Amino acid sequence: MGPSAVEDLLRVLAPQVLGAVVRRYGHFDTAEDAVQEALVAAATSWPVDGPPENPRGWLITVAARRLTDLLRSEQARRRREGDVGRAVPDGRWLAPAADHRDPGDDSLVLLFLCCHPALPPAAQIALTLRAVGGLTTGEVARAFLLPESTMTRRITRAKQRIRDSGLPFALPGADEREARLDAVRQVLYLIFNEGYASTAGPRLRRVDLSTEAIRLTRLLHRLLPDDPEVTGLLALMLLTEARGPARVGPDGELVPMGEQDRRRWRTDQIAEGVALLGAVLPRGDVGPYQLQAAIAAVHDEAPSAEDTDWVQIEALYEVLSRISDNPVVALNRAVAVAMARGPAAGLRLLDALAADPRIGDDPRRHAARAHLLERSGDPVGAREAYLRAARGSMNLPRQRYLYGRAARLTDAG
Structure with a gap:
């Protein structure tokens, strides 16, 4: 197993191992340090020797041994300082759960x-x-x-x-x-x-993180199947992740949604996301995650970029902006307005966001502004905005994409 595969495996196992160690032994803060040391040991040895037969069990054992060492060191320090601190009589700082739930939870x-x-x-x-x-x-x-x-x-x-x-390490009660x-x-x-x-x-996507977020949200949805916003959040993730494979080109480059090959979108995830949304929206009490999922569904169900119902997307963003003071929502609404009514209308909204310290100098605003300036026939202004967006981006493929857009405008000029 190579270093990259080991890294992916460890990222999936890390929260499971930390949860297991805290459940069995308590000491949340020290347990995290112990788990991190076990992960470092695995990252060093597994690419050379191969992973053990039970990687999760191996990590729990190594972390538990290291936790014992750390706790002994801490107890010795406290004795030297004559300070029993806030430790409870059995020496634990976080009580383990008394029940024996499935460790998968x-x-x-x-x-x-x-x-x-x-x-x-x-x-x-x-x-x-x-x-x-x-x-x-x-x-x-x-x-x-x-x-x-x-x-x-x-x-x-x-x-x-x-x-x-x-606190006990257990799921909280309903209230x-x-x-x-x-x-x-x-x-x-x-x-x-x-x-x-x-x-x-160096990568546009980190599939391990988006996969883990979906896995945890599925767990949450199974625990709270009647919560409309949990359902909306899961639908939003699925409808967005469905476009992931088409978002990255063969050399790792960014492919904007309007240029994506929609045949590469995952139809199973789109179908599941739409079904979840269809089950929850009729109940009323629509929240921001459901609205964002509805916007994603409009994108996903359009047969082509040209057929996207931007008027409906603008209307959904209008509702979302009323219940969510989120600058990214305001930015996305400006883009939707531009697509529905023309670039000048969107640029007015984007320029109004310049005074918002949360988003004013964000590369996403500069990139959106560059795109609309390009559409409105201002290549000089668009080039400068693309360069500002590229200089502010810390993601390398996105940065290369933005510099490339600026370069094409230079060449065209």
């Missing part, structure tokens, strides 16, 4: 634990992306548009709050579960987005 339990309402919402999301989604601290920082050092401190504080809480659900859905959405459209690095 551990990732979901870990997800709800990370989204405990004692944590600020931003910390809930950051910790879950790190512990459950398998993102590095740097990747989480980029998702929040923060320096890595700031995100490191945020995640450390979140783990300390979990450690000090003494408490509802309080955590908004953060859980948002976390899964962010993990999926990082997989489908990576913020940085």
Whole structure:
């Protein structure tokens, strides 16, 4: 097994192993450190020696041994300092669950634990992306548009709050579960987005992350089949991921939706997403994930880019913008308006977003503006906007695409 295959396997196993170790032994913060060391050991040895017969069991065993070493070291330090701290009498900082659930549920339990309402919402999301989604601290920082050092401190504080809480490692009851659900859905959405459209690095997509987000959302949907927004979120992921294979060209290059070969779209995922949406929309109480899924369905069901019902998409974005103060929604609405009414109408909305510090200098706004300027017959302005978008992008294929668009305008001039 090569290093890349090992990396993919470890990313899938990491939250399962962390959940199993925390469930059995407690000590969330120290358990994560122990699991990370076990993952490093596996990444070093498995490409050379091959993975063990039971990779998950191997990782749990190694992590448990390292956890024991770390706890002994911590206990010794506390004895030296004469400080028993907040440890409970049995020495645990996080009580294991008394029940014996199927360990396959551990990732979901870990997800709800990370989204405990004692944590600020931003910390809930950051910790879950790190512990459950398998993102590095740097990747989480980029998702929040923060320096890595700031995100490191945020995640450390979140783990300390979990450690000090003494919570059992078990699914919360119905009332408490509802309080955590908004953060859980948002976390899964962010993990999926990082997989489908990576913020940085050499690849457009990280299929391991989008696949994991869908897997966890399926678990959540099985747990809460009547929650309309969980259903909407799963539909949104499936309808979006269905386009994934056509989004990347043979050399890893970005292929915009309007130029994609729709025969490569996954019809099974589209059918499942549409069915989920059809089951939930008639119930009423439509939320943002259902609306985004409805927009994705309009795209997916259009036989060609030219046949896309942009008027319907604009109307859906109009409803979505009323219930969601999200700058990316405002940006996408501007593009939909441009496609439905012409580039000038979209450019007015995009220019109005320039004053919003959340999106004003975002490369996505510059790229959308470049596209509309090009359509409106302003190649000089479009070229400058493409270059600004390229300079701000940290994803290499997207950056190459944007520089290429700018170069074509230069050559045409």
